[in-house]
Amino acid sequence: MTRSAIRPKWVLMLLAIALVAAACGDDDAETTTTAAAAGTTTVTTAGDDGDTATTAAPATTAAAAEPMVLVAAQGSEPDTLDPHLTSAYASFQVLENVYDTLVQPGDDLSMEPALAESWTISADNLTWTFVLRQGVKFHNGREFVADDVVFSFERIIAEGLNGWRFGSVESVTAVDDYTVDVTLTVPSPNLLVSVAGFKGMAIVAKETVEDGTIATNPVGTGPFRFVSQSPDGGIVLEANSDFWRAGEGLPILDGIRFVQIPDAGTKLTALRTGEVDWIDAVPPQDVDGLSSEAGITVGRVPGGDYHYFALNQNRPPFNDVRVRRAIATAINRTEIAEAAQFGAATANQTAIPASNGSWHLDYAPYQSADIAGAQALLDDAGVADLSIDFLVTSDFPETVTQAQVIAAQLAPLGITVNIVDVDFGTWLDMEGNGEFDAFMLSWIGNIDPDDFYYAQHHTGEWANFQGYSNPDVDALLDAARVETDSAARKALYDQAAAMIVDDASYIYLYNPDNINAWSDAVGGYATRGDNAIRFVGTFLQP
Amino acid sequence: MSQFLTKRILQMLVALLGVSIVVFALIHLVPGDPVRVALGTRFDQDLYDMLRERSGLDRPFIEQYFAWLGNALTGDLGLSFRNSQPVTSLVLERLPATITLAFAALFVAIVVALPAGIISAVRSGKPLDYAVSAASQVGISMPDFWAGVMYILLFALTLRWLPSSGYVSFLESPIEWLRHLVLPAITIGLISGSVITRFVRSAVLEALNQDYVRTARAKGLSEWRIIRRHVLPNAWIPIVTVVGLQLGFLMGGLVVVEVIFAWPGLGRLALTAVKDRDFTLLQGAVLYIAFMFLTINLIVDLIYVRLDPRVRVS
Amino acid sequence: MSDPILSVRDLRVRFGTKRGVAEVVNGISYDLHAGETLSIVGESGSGKSVSVLALMRLLAEPPAAIAGSVLLHGRDLLKASHRDMRSVRGKDLAMIFQDPMTSLNPVRTVGYQLSESMSLHLGLTADSARRRAIELLDMVGIPSPDVRIDEYPHQLSGGMRQRVMIAMGLSCDPDVLIADEPTTALDVTTQAQITDLVAELQQRIGMAVIWITHDLGVVAGIADRVIVMYGGRFMEEAGVNDLYAAPNHPYTDGLLGSLPMPGADRPEKLVTIPGLPPDPVAMPPGCPFAPRCVHSDASRCHIEVPVFEPDRARHLVACHYPLQVTA
């Protein structure tokens, strides 16, 4: 599964990215740049041509002749282009290249400067002061100032889907045009991730909100300017010549056209025929075949998502930890991952993948496929002839596959799994109403451990649909939220994570790889651990 | 005639009203609501309540319907829940693609079905008839998504003759428009054509067995002339009915094919609207689809009247 | 004596069926002369309709297999090409059918259907075909023909439709008009009108007519000669008066006996013939009527088929034991 052979082409390309990144991460001491990228990123590629060391330079000259436009295929349609109101990954694929955040996850997912050049934290850890980059312009030509940060954050807090991320924020104030203070009620060590972890926290232009054009005509500060959107033409972006990294020759592309191809097979074909240059995902069963195809590069890195299922602790007998542990013991995670992801995943009994080096906990208390052990636990709990209504959704087909494998794995225990396969809208409703014995899904795009644990496992929190309540875990999660010392914080989360795993609040299965694929003509692009789609340094070779 | 038309148009409006009520009722009966889906897994009760109130979803069902209806009567189909765009413009920008595909598919279907069905009927019981029947059975048994995938793999991937997906407007490039249209149109067209073939064969066979065909033969007319002038004019009547039904089916049944060929049509829009529980959008999409269907129905009835003098007089 | 227009010799028609070969017409011969009206009488399944469809070559081959000869003006139609046959149909040989309701195309106007064969066989232009069509409609007694010509069959009554059929049959001045039970589907009054019409037109135009019917009562008013058909064979042939006066064949006698003839001597003596017509797939070896005939004997009737040669001057009977000596 892991082809760790990193070919020269990739070393060069990563170096190029590192250089570009290093060039911008210029002065600030608190910035971590991408030097570690090659270390944490496993890239698989089979592109075979030796001609490589293409950097930004030749591409820029080529631009003079014919516009260098990347055609990128998305698997679903952006619902709205308003970054604060969408939860659609397809929207973020586009908006990633249009908007900026205050800071942003670098290639190793640590936060690096973006619209804020630097930041300082007050001694009491309750005030964060951001120094903004000067001379940055929105795509409409207006200069970006501190008021835009205040306006954007206040909008998110008031009506955005991500207002909860500002839970510890008391106020956001513009000290002057280039300084913003964020005042907190309690220390928040993960503030940067909370307020700038992804483009849902984008800094938008106030005037586009006021005239209502934000949903269809986004105006940001990012490398690409939105041009048009139409059912036949897709979404067209063009290079922002005033981009704040224009000095580094970025962006390199003259434009991007996002087209929407909902069928995964068709999307793959379109890449193979050269109709598109890049696709956002590859069906797991096609990854191996595609990797060995000439002319196509598969980018694959361990991702931060996790797949899990949870048993309804408000319903007996799943309120009995022995029953939950029995199920967690009986299943074979490796087989499940292999079945659903064809090896493009890593089995894991906890949430945070090993690739997330800073927060990963190596903890695997359950034996795999231990039927005898599981039977003993069930006998101990006095449970027999167990039947589980297992809620899955075809809108995420891997949940259906996994449920079938789990059903087979639990069969020796005499457990009947009734798979309830509904569309996602119904799934959400049933999950919200607690109409399940078990539900299965994945949780995506996390960086900070708070995102992995708090909402899901803290008593009474909004994502705690399984009804888990452990005062010790609550206390640990509360404490970790405000712990500013990284090592101490990690220790708290490790304890909490172990308890969550032991109690089988969630039964974690695996972390899937993030996979994109592109034609060999595409350079300067890498699949990221947080699944952000950044084309800022991307170019096309003739 | 104008009285007939007026009556039919009134009936159409009543049917559209019925459709809107059914859509409204169904979408409200379906578990989940647009806000719930928009929030996704990041559920938050306060936010949920706030968004529901803002979009008016917390009001009683009947009140919501009449509010919507009031606006609809003035031509305003409301705003999509998901992206606050006017439903009318969302639907209209997708309409050309769907109509293009539906008519192209019907064209393929008719071009295939008419000769095949007529030959099959005229050569009834002969090897050619069996060949046509076997081919149409395969066509009928073939799910559209399967056929579509096969064509893509064959014509787009292996032979590289045609693009695999997407839509180009005719105004932009007539050649590209056609190239993109071919595969999806053939996918549906051949399946519809298989169905129509059976009905054409049946209708022609039925007409061939009529006494007036014997009369025509007794006049010394050639077989070809008999088929053209006597058999087909009678066979048209059931054929037109089936073709009308098929076109109605095409209009709505495009969902799967639009997904496979990334065709930006109404079917896909409606599917998304169902998934998002975006009932204003669904309402708009379905109303347009229903409108097209009812219009086709009306046209079929008018053709009927044109074709069958018995209906014309009585 | 002139040569006959139509001379049928040993005409045989068989059908391949699932149950076996059906022998529907089993060697019939007759002559038809100009201006003559010949009536072929028989019950359903006697092969009378099939025999005329066969000579028009209107049966599909296969399943039908036709043998013998049909000489029209000395030319054998059974050997003619399809193209030649088409030029004969509607022009030299015209035919009208039993059910005027279904024999006219419901979606074509009367005028269209009338003009069709005229433009085909006579090469008339649309205008002149239309004028002649109106004349024809007038001739067959349809009131306001210039209006009716643009109407559709369903707008006409049954009798009117049959008049249209007759007009169609006459449109190209055929030598022979074959009328296959043209009055069966009509009510009694209309039946008489149509019969009279054909008789009158025949006088005027001078064509020969073959009138197929199961109704001996109709025959009396129109035919010159009558042929009685049973089981695919001719039983008896005679001038119409001879036949009525002195039926020689037991079958003919039975038919007349079962016929309620107004003004006849035996109005109340309704006799039905016991038994069933023969199964065409299993024809009896001898006389087809033998199984039902009270006069039949095992030695001859059940073995040997009685036959006669056509001779229009005589009263012919195919019976080993005819009822009376022929005149």
Next chain:
Amino acid sequence: MTVAPSTPMERLPEKPVSRSREIWQTLIANRLAVAGLVVLALLVLMAVLAEVIAPFGINDIDIPNRLTGPSMSHWFGTDDLGRDVLSRVIIASRVSLQVGFIAVGFALAFGVPIGLVAGYYRGKTDSILMRLMDILFSFPAILLAIAILAVLGPGIRNAMVAIGLVYTPIFARITRGSVIVVSEEVYIRAARSLGARDGRIIFRHILPNVLAPIIVQTTLSLAFAILSEAALSFLGLGVQPPNPAWGRMLAEGRNFFQQAPWMGIFPGVAILVTVMSFNFVGDGLRDALDPKQKSVIESRGQSV
């Protein structure tokens, strides 16, 4: 042909062959129809005995042996979870046949009476019924099915109702269209003017004369109902996994078209064979039921 001759000669006693026996005889004389009947009988037998025949269980997952081609142990190969495709095709026959029969039965049971009544009475009744049908029919079929299933909940029984409801208006329209034509026939007008009861006219005179198009539509719809199950399964609304249905298997197989074509081909062939059998039987039935084709000789004689 439609008016009985009135002379006694024509009243010769008819052969004592009952109508149903005659239909049966005509039907079994049709070789294709017999072949169809035999295949359908075998399919039904297979569905009944599915568990006994199937060499493997439907949920015998074997990941290491996934996506293997047809072999001695797995005649139809294995699927993406290593399950035996042959066993799943066999067991799926149960669900697929059920879907076909019950969904189309539902549509027939509602659609035909509606069409008969609307076409016979015309006027207001017709308008109301057909507008109702228009409403049902002007929904895109799949969307209607999705909405119905979303309301009723997923599962095979609800899928059948949904598919049946979708097909109801088609039967109503086709029936109505034929009824209107037939009602114009003289014998119907005559029967009406003679004061025969409507029910009797509809069922004795009209229904037999409109059966042909209904039968053609029925056999077609059986095919489409089985395929609709595929489309619904494609959207996750049909049969609940791991229970297999041919449509669902096809939908799943599509994703493995290049790696394991047998995943889709075998259920596809099963659908094809079933659909063809239905159509053969339907064609045979239509010929047998058509009152215009009562006897072979007569029909042959006049078919020219």
